[in-house]
Amino acid sequence: MIGIKQGKVVEILDKKKERTKIVVSIDGKKEPAINYNLMTGEVDINDEVVLNTTAVDLSLGTGGYHFVICNINKFSNQLTGEGHIMKLRYTPLQLKVFSEEEQDHPNHDLFNRFKSLNQLPVIVGTLHSMLSPIAATLKYLQPHIKVSYIMTDAAALPIYFSDTVYHLKKKRLIDATVTIGNAFGGDIETVNIYNGLIAAKEIVNSDIIIITMGPGIVGTGTTYGFTGIEQGNILDSVNDLEGFPIAVPRISFQDKRQRHYGISHHSLTVFSKITKTKCNVILPQLSADKRKYVYKQMENLKILEKHNIIEEDGAVLSNALEHFDLSVKTMGRSFSQDPAFFLTCSAAAKYALKFSSKFF
Template identity: 50%
Template sequence: MIDFREGTVNEIVRRRKDLTEIKVKLEVDTCIAVNLDSLTGDIAIGDRVVLNTTAVELNLGTGGKHFVLWNFRHHVIKASGAGHIMKLRYTPLQLKLLSVEEQKSPYHKVMQNTDLKGMPVIVGSIHSQLPAVAATIKNIDSSVKIAYVMTDGGALPIVFSDLVYKLKTLNLIDATITAGHAFGGDYEAINVYSSLIAAKYVAKADIAVVIMGPGITGTDTPLGFSGIEQGEIINAVHNLNGQSIAIPRISFSDKRERHYGVSHHTLTCLSKVALASSVVTLPEMSADKMEIVNNQFRQCGVNSKHKIEIMANDETLSSLEKYDLKVTTMGRTSSEEPEFFKAAGCAGLYALRLLKRSGEKIVGS
């Protein structure tokens, strides 16, 4: 079931393309809410709105916000633009979009390709890994083109990500592709496979980065988490003849045993879900931390199945600082969780190494 509340907009907090944050006066209190302009139209002070308050009622973290479900001022909203691929299918908010694959797309012909030709594809599992990857790569070589593929394992509207908005503004991401039911990227795609092809042949990227949007679902069970897609994406990259580089989720500050050292999410993805071998990048760490990680990998058979690359990384933390990217993971900063962000940055360093080795600058051209 969905929790609904009705109220009146009494303040516009901020606006940016396709997203407006507002204050809404309810029966006895005032709350912050998000209006996705491309779904429910523009919004103004005085508008009477219906909010979906479910996530706040559950005290969720990243997704714990009120969302405008309907604005009574809009008696009719007419869908604009081309395309007939539906996302959020068979829900009250289903919307039509032009996907790169469909027949009327200008990219339909080039989307007949099925070969990534060795393209480096960085595969993460938490949205906060994205800026560490992008900033590291671009700080070293700003001419390298990065395509970000946002899966539907987390937030569905890409506009919900403040990180993506800032990375695009700083030119640290060159193109965005929203896969599955995620929507709002520079390009829309039906699934991860075609998103990867679009990254190479449509966005003409040198490196693709595939990570879900903000928010990850977990249940403290071995398989019940949305980040399990990391293993499936590794398989997709292999099947399309690309080179996957997996980012391990590492923490030495998390008090939860299942996420200490290498998270059980990463261990499950690499040992039970990924059928193909991947490169797994690790930053140089103190001997005691490295021993913990190595023992976890050995116990799960990760080190015998995948190629573990341990790399010096003095780039990532300084790159985040240079671009003023104050990113956190589980509320902890890069100074509190340096290994988490360095591991992501190492994936970027390794992808650059692959590009240099291939002698190509634009592998998608």
């Protein structure tokens, strides 16, 4: 079941080509909402809209937004443009995209001619909050590097929902976006991670690829019940295509939940149980006691035997964030409040640059 209510648009907060943030009046109460312009059309003040209110009704972490299902005042949208690949398939909001690999696309044959990633560095994270520190470090150290971002479908599906992506593209810290699976709205659309990787290499000509889900990881507190588990399969796909897989573990010494202390159980599960191939797991430089703690975690699960463990100094991140006028947060915590998390991301970026063919 979904929660549905009708409201009236009373204020436009922020309008972009793809997305408009609005305030709606529902039974006399003003509440924030998001309209995806490319799905449900343009929205104006006094328009009557039908809203999906489910997440807010359940007090879930969507930023407190309702989402416009349709605009009663602009009810008819004409189907335009090319493309026959459906995303959000067999739901009331299924939409078509012009996927790079479909038969009518000019790039179709490129995917059949593809041979190898040729050890292209691919940084694979989990949380969307890893994207900014990775991209900022890459561009701070090598401003002319070409960076693509692949957003998976393990969390938010419209890339338009991410303010982070808007900011990073505006500052030219990521050069192109690719959305895969049922995620949509990237500069490039593909049907799965394999073709997403191929597109990032062959179409974007990326020097380095970053992969994370969008905002809104799902976790249940069970061993395998979290959407970040995709990291293991993605690392294997990078190896399948002969890329250079760099894994970003989720590390924190500020999270009050024991299962996320040190190396999160999410990362420990991925590296010990899910990945079937060897990858490069990056650690930041840590104090002696914290270093001992995380190595003990990995030793207990034989991760030290299975993967290459690399320690890298990510301290350059503070300079990068200041240079680009960026602030970062994860789970509501800033860089100063949870340094290990963000330094891990920066360390992975710094390590990746050592293996980019552009800088050999």
